[in-house]
Amino acid sequence: MLRNEPIFPANRHALYEQHGYSAAIRSGDLLFVSGQVGSRPDGSPEPDFAKQVQLAFDNLMAVLAAAGCGPDNIVDVTTFHTNPEAQFGDVMAAKARVFAVPPYPNWTAVGATWLAGFDFEIKVIARCPIQ
Template identity: 35%
Template sequence: MTPRDPSSENGALPVIVNPPHLHDPTPNGYSTAVVTPGTGRLAFISGQGGQDRTGALSPDFGAQVRQAYDNLAAVIAALGASPDRVVKLTVYVVDHDMSKLGVLTKNVMRIFGGSLPAQTLVPVPKLAIDPMLFEVEAVVLLE
């Protein structure tokens, strides 16, 4: 097990677990497992899509993914947390194919750096509104 940050003023941070005998998932933007400490509250963040402040959605997949992760980062900050406190992501991708993985990985790395949460990608035929191509939800460990 590798701690995300060995020092913490308010107690233990989540611990990333990537067993050495399994494929290394970090180049793909996630960790195999993340363990939360025995104390702490969890926040469950609803799916964030690629809508901007006005509710507009770009028709471009990459633009929607970037905006969705920016929206997620804003919610995390509003909770008084930071990206290294995110323990689980679930992403939903309309008409997923392998060409989209690079866009997803780039944005996960941009927000989370080396503190990669556990993550599941779910291909879907559509989301809540027709122009929406991507959605991300998160579980965050609060202090």
């Protein structure tokens, strides 16, 4: 029987413990990554939107690395935006840096009215080698 394995990036376990969830759960070769936001080391939102998006991607990469995989393993992306029309350019620029060449993962973008003080969040599903 498959057991779910929690994954935590280095130096951020306390943040997840405080809120009662895992950064990601590995189930077999699938990795389900919780929504990652552009939080500074103390957990507060980065006020500059472009930097907040980049931090969210950086935090995502840290979770993937903790699971032994990377952006090439991502198959499904969902992003949440508080003002999609105004934010799309910054999001696309950050996304293009991470997913620079095909094949691209599938992607769903969702407008949201509340992201706990953040303006952008990204969650993914990845297929990663079992370690």
